[in-house]
Amino acid sequence: MNDLMTVSGLSVNYGRVEAVREVSLDVRAGEIATVIGANGAGKTTLLASIMGLLPSRGTVTFEGRDLATVAAEDRVAMGISLVPEQRDLFGTMSVEENLELGAFRRGRNEIAERLEGVFTLFPRLKERRRQEAGTLSGGERQMLAMGRALMARPRLLMLDEPSLGLAPLIVRDILRTVADLRAGGVSILLVEQNARAALQIADRAYVMELGAITMQGPAAELAEDPRIAEIYLGIGRKPA
Missing domain, CATH: 3.40.50.300 (P-loop containing nucleotide triphosphate hydrolases)
Known part of the structure; x- marks a missing residue:
């Protein structure tokens, strides 16, 4: 390799x-x-x-x-994408809004496509897409932090x-x-x-x-x- x-x-x-x-x-x-x-x-x-x-x-x-x-x-x-130890989520923003920040340079159609990719990987995030990030469990916050990084297609x-x-x-x-x-x-x-x-x-x-x-x-x-x-x-x- x-x-x-x-x-x-x-x-x-x-x-x-x-x-x-x-x-x-x-x-x-x-x-x-x-x-x-x-x-x-x-x-x-x-x-x-x-x-x-x-x-x-x-x-x-x-x-x-x-x-x-x-x-x-x-x-x-x-x-290159980094998921930091503290996850650094925006607690008062929704799950979907946090994810969209990971692809902020992209157009709406591409962002929608990448969202679906993350939701396929983390179905629980799709269930909570409108929920504020600050109300998620620890495991869900880690999924969200990873999902946001993956929105950049690293x-x-x-x-x-x-x-x-x-x-x-x-x-x-x-x-x-x-x-x-x-x-x-x-x-x-x-x-x-x-x-x-x-x-x-x-x-x-x-x-x-x-x-x-x-x-x-x-x-x-x-x-x-x-x-x-x-x-x-x-x-x-x-x-x-």
Whole structure:
């Protein structure tokens, strides 16, 4: 598979604190790549810098194009979408209005077509299309955030902690949808604290600790690694 996006030597500072240190990774066309790590490892900062929302050092290329001078909104137009950890929905606007914001540059006919595509993926959103986003459940808000990002028809979808705060059954449904998107041709960069769930659906994985990538490889192999199993999967620890 060809690399869709390549990140090389990416570093981000908050004042004197280096939150991301010389991170290099790639996402290939037609795959799910995941970055796992504990809270505070720098995963969210990494995604924000890739999206162009934070100043950084290093190089990000998408389909061979250097994104150094490309604004965040233009990265969306190129085919990169980010679903942030906090979902960032407009609570007093309806589900449909939130979705339409994801394709605001498009004409009405195209927006209507894309809405139907999202409603096919998330039938529950269609049932609640007139409902205010602020009244949705946690799982429904995550569906809406993903649906809004998909309205831009991304080739690369970046997901920041999509399972955060959700019940296990809802997490299963969300991650099944992620796998379906990959099958439909959308490449995924999945950032997760839930290492077990992420490694089950990903093709390749990166482990991030204290702002740096410390391990990488096929997701199935990392899931079997004793260190990953003990630290992130809770397997192999001796009773206290």
